[in-house]
Amino acid sequence: MEVPELPLRKIIHVDMDAFYASVAQLDDPSLVGKPIAVGGSGRRGVVSAASYEARKFGVRSAMAGALAAKLCPELIFVKTNFERYKEISDKVRKVFFEYTDLVEPLSLDEAYLDVTENKKGNPSASLIAQDIRAKIKKRTGLNASAGISINKFIAKVASDVNKPNGQKTVPPEEVLEFLEALDIKKFYGVGKVMKEKMYRHGIYTGLDLKGKSLEFLEEHFGKSGGYYYNIVRGIHTSQVKSERTRKSLAAERTFNENISSEIFMLEKLEHIADEVERRLKKSNVAGKTVTLKIKYSDFTLQTRSKTLALYIADKHLIMETVKELLFQEGMKNSVRLLGISMSNLNNDKKEVLKVSEEKKYDVQLKLEF
């Protein structure tokens, strides 16, 4: 069996174990070892999470509080505390960012990490996952499980395998085998309805799914047919999308010797603009506001900025504005540091006004409602 020839990535899916319930147990040690259910309004509400002790009795999330209480008479209901979850979730995310910036949070308690290239230079995603889980335990006192594989889908399925407080690696050579043996209802996106539909067509495992042709799947499952066809072959190209949005992007330089001539400053600024352009392109954003930062030899700081009508990412365009700012008024003193920063970035990508390489940027204007 051959693994599809795609650039191999290393994806970790980290999932906190019974997150809400564990947080409740963390904050109130008397709850440890007891079946608890987290839900908005006690018995009248709906269970939004259950501790492992409660799960033994069949208590599940989204179950009516009354039913849960019936299944497990000892069940203790605790209130949700989203601020606290957020606080802990932030701590957990900080751990992630120590390893990679490619973090895609799915909710407060789970996230995908792309560690193909990571900040620790550690080639083993399994070891990274172990590290991350240990750090989470140390800093928050909570257990996390992890799944490690070549794409988001398999990583997510794998994180469930050795839950709680465990991890599972599906290395590239085992991917196909793993998927073939997988129960169809464990496939991400297969809910109750889809499960029944699959069962009706005699699809119970990954292997059954693999036996169906693309045409068959598309005919019976519509657009998602293609998705299932690929996924069971280990093909899932969805990227880990980090949602961290940049507010600004800058580059600056401190000089060995203080400069007093604008001509020399321009020369330095050219280099800085190069760097800004490179970073803008790397992040695939453009900015509207150009800020020139000037630190004088007496360490006083001055910033001059200008907001343009359109987003720019091109060095020449940045320099045009920088020049304007530089000559806006005379220098008070000799200069020890210069910097250029771009803010008002088009992170939403909604209003991207394409700035072409050549200087022929004509822009369709809009009515300003």
Added chain:
Amino acid sequence: MKFIVSSSYLLKQLQVLGGIINNNNTLPILDNFLFDLDGKSLTVSASDLETTVSSHLDVESSEHGKVCIPARLLLDTLKTFPEQPLTFTVEDNNTVEISSNHGKYALAYASGEEFPSAVDLKDPSSTVMQGDILATAISKTIFASGNDDLRPVMSGVFFQFSTESLTFVATDAHKLVKYTRNDVKATETAEFIMPKKPLNLLKSILAGSEDEVTIEYNESNAKFSFDNTVLISRLIDGKYPNYEAVIPKENPNQLSIDRNQFLNSVRRVSIFSNKTTHQIRLKIAGAELNISAEDIDYSNKAEERLTCDYQGDDMQIGFNSRFLTEMLNNLSSDEVSLEMSLPNRAGILTPVDGLDEGEVVTMLVMPVMLNA
């Protein structure tokens, strides 16, 4: 349940109603026409949940009942018949049998009760206008409305009724059309945003119609009744942008020109414009309008000169030629006026002649900012 109806009469009504049926419905029942028979009176309805249209037909019958008949199948069948009476009989085995001069056809039907019922308008206000006027108002404005899901209010046409006039506005933020009728009035002021789909249907049914249309409306729905048809549509929820604020008041530069000549020149020149920006350049000096376009990628270039009437400073302004053609095309006057202030402010296009009494048309188009 049984009735006899003329095939072409039925087809004509159903084709109108069919316009509202979506191609891929989430609710399978919406793929049907609802036939509601009450003696000699048959009401046929179609719905997409947003809009429900019903038409009333006179048929030969003495029975009552309600069934849903698959729309596509029925339309396809009816289209093939030469004019003749058709007998519809609802059989016990869950099928409707149609018998024609040629033979018999059975269609599975669903219970009439499954069809979603149209909303009941609570405490509506109402206005009456001539069908043709409404159709004109729609066709003058609807092309300017947007398709942006992020700003749903701009995907419809804004109806603004007052005791002095009725105004219809559509915009996609690049162009804007305001169509006012001072000769039609409402009993009280009201504002609502109608989605495009039902308006397109109304436009096609009402074009040239002298029937009176009664428009009833409240905060959430509008109902259009005329002749034998009733259309009820959900309104687009939200606040329409303050369009008056973007219409420039001071426009010292005034160009007036033969509409057809201008339109033809723009069309020809735009063929040479960049295929993504469709951008053309107007240079106006003295009594000469120079229209040019260039596609640098392919070294295509065109330039035309027209004589015009111009009051104002020499100026140069860029436009998306598609917007200009759409707008010029939508007007019917011999001559148009284009008022401008600066190359980065909206141009105002108005017809100089050919308007009906009480009709006012104002079109706005935002320029393309030219770099050089």
